[in-house]
Amino acid sequence: MKKIRVELAERSYDIFIGSNMLDGTGAKLSLFGLSPKIALISNPTVFALYGELVAGSLKKAGFDLHTVIIPDGEEYKDLRQMQNIYDELLKQKLDRSSGLIALGGGVIGDITGFAASTYMRGISCIQVPTTLLAQVDSSVGGKTGVNHRLGKNMIGTFWQPRLVWIDVETLKSLPKRELLAGLAEVIKYGVIYDGALFAFLESNREKVLGLDNEAIMHIIKRSCEIKAAIVSKDEREAGLRAILNYGHTIGHAVETVTGYTRYLHGEGVAIGMYLEARLSQMLDLADKDQVLRIKSLLDSYGLPSELPDDIDKDSLLLSMQLDKKTVAGKLKFVLPEKIGKVRIEKGAPEEAVRESLQK
Amino acid sequence: MKKIRVELAERSYDIFIGSNMLDGTGAKLSLFGLSPKIALISNPTVFALYGELVAGSLKKAGFDLHTVIIPDGEEYKDLRQMQNIYDELLKQKLDRSSGLIALGGGVIGDITGFAASTYMRGISCIQVPTTLLAQVDSSVGGKTGVNHRLGKNMIGTFWQPRLVWIDVETLKSLPKRELLAGLAEVIKYGVIYDGALFAFLESNREKVLGLDNEAIMHIIKRSCEIKAAIVSKDEREAGLRAILNYGHTIGHAVETVTGYTRYLHGEGVAIGMYLEARLSQMLDLADKDQVLRIKSLLDSYGLPSELPDDIDKDSLLLSMQLDKKTVAGKLKFVLPEKIGKVRIEKGAPEEAVRESLQK
Numbered sequence A, B: 001m002k003k004i005r006v007e008l009a010e011r012s013y014d015i016f017i018g019s020n021m022l023d024g025t026g027a028k029l030s031l032f033g034l035s036p037k038i039a040l041i042s043n044p045t046v047f048a049l050y051g052e053l054v055a056g057s058l059k060k061a062g063f064d065l066h067t068v069i070i071p072d073g074e075e076y077k078d079l080r081q082m083q084n085i086y087d088e089l090l091k092q093k094l095d096r097s098s099g100l101i102a103l104g105g106g107v108i109g110d111i112t113g114f115a116a117s118t119y120m121r122g123i124s125c126i127q128v129p130t131t132l133l134a135q136v137d138s139s140v141g142g143k144t145g146v147n148h149r150l151g152k153n154m155i156g157t158f159w160q161p162r163l164v165w166i167d168v169e170t171l172k173s174l175p176k177r178e179l180l181a182g183l184a185e186v187i188k189y190g191v192i193y194d195g196a197l198f199a200f201l202e203s204n205r206e207k208v209l210g211l212d213n214e215a216i217m218h219i220i221k222r223s224c225e226i227k228a229a230i231v232s233k234d235e236r237e238a239g240l241r242a243i244l245n246y247g248h249t250i251g252h253a254v255e256t257v258t259g260y261t262r263y264l265h266g267e268g269v270a271i272g273m274y275l276e277a278r279l280s281q282m283l284d285l286a287d288k289d290q291v292l293r294i295k296s297l298l299d300s301y302g303l304p305s306e307l308p309d310d311i312d313k314d315s316l317l318l319s320m321q322l323d324k325k326t327v328a329g330k331l332k333f334v335l336p337e338k339i340g341k342v343r344i345e346k347g348a349p350e351e352a353v354r355e356s357l358q359k
Helices: A022-029 A044-060 A079-091 A106-118 A132-138 A168-173 A176-193 A195-203 A205-209 A213-233 A240-245 A248-257 A265-282 A288-300 A313-322 A350-357 B022-029 B044-060 B079-091 B106-118 B132-138 B168-173 B176-193 B195-203 B205-209 B213-233 B240-245 B248-257 B265-282 B288-300 B313-322 B350-357
Strands: A002-006 A013-018 A037-042 A064-069 A099-104 A124-129 A146-148 A151-155 A163-167 A333-338 A341-345 B002-006 B013-018 B037-042 B064-069 B099-104 B124-129 B146-148 B151-155 B163-167 B333-338 B341-345
Touching (some): A002 A213, A022 A163, A037 A044, A037 A079, A037 A106, A044 A064, A044 A168, A079 A106, A079 B079, A079 B151, A106 A124, A106 A132, A124 A132, A132 A213, A163 A168, A163 A213, A176 A195, A176 A265, A176 A341, A195 A288, A205 A213, A240 A248, A240 A333, A248 A265, A265 A333, B002 B213, B013 B213, B022 B099, B022 B163, B037 B079, B037 B106, B044 B099, B044 B168, B064 B079, B079 B146, B106 B132, B106 B146, B163 B213, B176 B240, B176 B265, B176 B333, B195 B205, B195 B213, B195 B288, B213 B240, B240 B333, B240 B341, B248 B265, B248 B313, B313 B350
Parallel strands (some): A013 A163
Antiparallel strands (some): A002 A013, A146 A151, A333 A341, B002 B013
């Protein structure tokens, strides 16, 4: 089992990465001084696969466990579900020393984190992510939230988990397309921070896609280490942390204009990474060969990189202007200079952006 | 104008106390580096009195101000109103650098603070409290939240304001009963922390009740200083901060069993302070003369201290057991030892509590 420490003063916590460790959840949690009353939040798909294992281990460790099941899907990441969770937690009399355990992907993690941060002004949250995306991204770093009909993740908090407990075995039940979407974020870490991780992905494609234990633990560990390093330096995204948004300015817009049904988040980010690299080249910040290396890696993993012709470029631009990262109308981009190094560009000229969206 | 600093590392902020300073709100806020887009949250009563003054000063300072009016009353401090506020803020495109200004009493302050802490994962909140209770208590210290039908303030966050801006002139429009309810919290500060403040209240009753400028600024300043000192040492109520709950264990229960219609919060706290002092005496922690001094001061200000006969003692006890301060069923009390000094009692025997509720 590998351990990574996220250093955040009194909010520091550990990420554990291993295999076949779900039945150890209860024993681990019994060390945290929580109230016996805890709740597990999951969705029907994940709970059917791993619920019994996790719940059993928690009960064996003496916890008085209540389970809250949320319907599967991003469309349920809203304030109505929050209300349901609050109702359940209060009915079951969870107290200030209680903990919430998120068993699932990003939706479950975000909504559970938000509930934990606002129930009785904040209780413990334990992340047990079961998708690659959640394991390398959303379960680490403390971003929580729900969607609003006027925008994704508009309502939320920064609330660090007490523990992140990653079992790579859960990836074996993950649909291939979701695995690839998670890999897009791993590729992102390579571009923004770590040329060696990028090179590892280039030369270990078969092993990674085949879920070779050693290869997959390596890329999750490196991703978590990079995210931990960045978050430790800038918890609330005042500066450095914004580099994690590489690919996301255009990526989010692509997701938005296609109504969140055509692309998974990671697929949108994959397209965003290539187009933002192209923008970087257009602004003379990156060489063409670096941009092509990014496109080649995305293509080799079967991720999308080009914008389909039927997506309206004006709608994309408008969507970017409405993004919550946009302050006072200025488009903000994370632009790669070379693999492993990016810069933040706070006022990219609209013309260049428009051009980078063309083929 | 008096200034008090609340020291909380990067979350430190100033409280200003003065008179006729509402028209200076805009000029003050223009120093905070906020986005031009800001929102003022208020209720119809307060907005009719002071809205124009504050809004005018903000507009004069160049802010693009939007106003959100919430119906007056504790029953509107709920998630539905939160949803309304989120809708408005998103429609008006407030961004991550925007601020929310709470103009009103505790309800407006709590709900605005909660909205600020959760809009786009946290934006600036400015408290402009217009009731004595909010000026000496709820606007300072960062507790935010809304009620749930299963309990008060069950959903919320700790979110420190950027500024607290107190104009004592607003007290002139405050109903006498609400002024007295606020004074209950001032008396509380005397009991838990400052014998001199308690003595000042004893010997300056006429001036305080007559809203003599110097006397009223003095008690607000001392109350804020005491709260600031306590909150600086224990922001999230891990220990010391709990002493602020003196009178609140029984007080909350009194409010709850009477359906929040019979007593104002401060009146419940007044009853709670006397009964908890009596409990302290019963447990041999306080002398009788200290308890009587507390009762005399409450009585002299026309605040309630005795529990009416028609309130069922079993319902009170049950309500205390359901309180969110109660962990694992143990009743927690703040018990005065003498005026100016209290201790926290984590497991008061139920029999003694029951006895202290009898006349």
